Amino acid sequence: MIVRHKVLTLSVVGALAMLPLPGQAANPAVTVTKPWMRYLLPSLPAAGYMTLHNSGNADAVLTAAVSPGCGMLMLHKSQDDSGMAMMMDMQTISIPAKGSITFAPGGYHLMCMQPKMKIGEALPVTLTFQDGSTLAATLPVYGAQTAP
Ligand SMILES: [Cu+2]
Known part of the structure; x- marks a missing residue:
């Protein structure tokens, strides 16, 4: 009986831990590849x-990103402006309804200041959208020589 009681208690705690906080519900429409x-x-x-x-059916508007492996994580866009490589700080990045946005070298990227990570580990990143929803992503860390 005691063992059974413990199992019940644990499962209740587990269910509570999975409840999203108000305003921090996972965005059901956006996925990462x-x-x-x-x-x-x-x-x-x-x-x-x-x-x-x-x-x-609505645009998803990305407003912020955070990671425990970054002192600061910013939304950036690289642009090659007549031979001058420039980076712009983006306040928002919109993912069109029924569409996608690619973050890649030379374009959109998350810029991680004061990085604390190791090649081979998986870095947790939380993205926040304008409607208050969030998306948890895991980014495998590659070095310059091992980039996919
Ligand atoms: Cu940048």
């Missing part, structure tokens, strides 16, 4: 890449 992180040195920013798919 091909996630990866390019990491060079602790003194250089690392960059996060992925493809975000939006199966919803």
